[in-house]
Amino acid sequence: MTQQPTPDTIRAVAAAISRAEIHDDRMTSDPARLRVWAETCQPHGITDTALACRAVDEHYTRPDADTLRVGTFVGTYRRLRAIDAEADKGSAVAALPAGDPQSGGLPIAAEGEPVWAAYDQHGAIDLPCETCGAGEREACVNLSTKLTRKIPCTSRTAHGYRKARR
Ligand SMILES: [Zn+2]
Structure with missing residues (x-):
């Protein structure tokens, strides 16, 4: 057919x-x-x-x-x-089924002791996080487990990047 x-x-x-x-x-x-x-x-x-x-x-x-x-x-x-x-x-990616929505859906283990160098990228650390609600100079948290994240939420780094470009 x-x-x-x-x-x-x-x-x-x-x-x-x-x-x-x-x-x-x-x-x-x-x-x-x-x-x-x-x-x-x-x-x-x-x-x-x-x-x-x-x-x-x-x-x-x-x-x-x-x-x-x-x-x-x-x-x-x-x-x-x-x-x-x-x-x-x-x-802006939504969660992949096996991924971490706060990391743009990438399947990376993001929980743990904050890696501050990652937070420094694009000045993310100086901004509050729009995704998990972490304040300035605070580590992001995994919203489902409340544990700190090694790397900031994708949106926070993206926010810093946009801000730095202005
Ligand atoms: Zn966050």
Whole structure:
């Protein structure tokens, strides 16, 4: 069962195939290939032309790259999209299931004797913490255990960074 490709998917796939033609003489943007690729890509929500081109480039920068197949293209596109989504979350990231929400979701063991050098970074120590409520010159605390944290909450360091840049 194939889904009708949307115009966005067709556009992204056409761009990807044209891009692949530049890298690879064996790639041709004939209508049959375009149709098969678009139908294959449709269920994966492949609609971002720039990302599609990056996925092609990524494939062809490998030293042993063979002619790009649609399955490889879909896999590369999805991997890049996931990396981008992760990067977009930045310091505003919510908790990953296994992570520490006060450390931007990073799975690091943050409890313990404060490492003051970490608190000095970007002058975080001189600011109250908006996340855990620690006051100036106080160590951050883990909100669930009430124990002090080796490193400040991400938001506190980010706050200091923003302040220093002003
Ligand atoms: Zn804090």
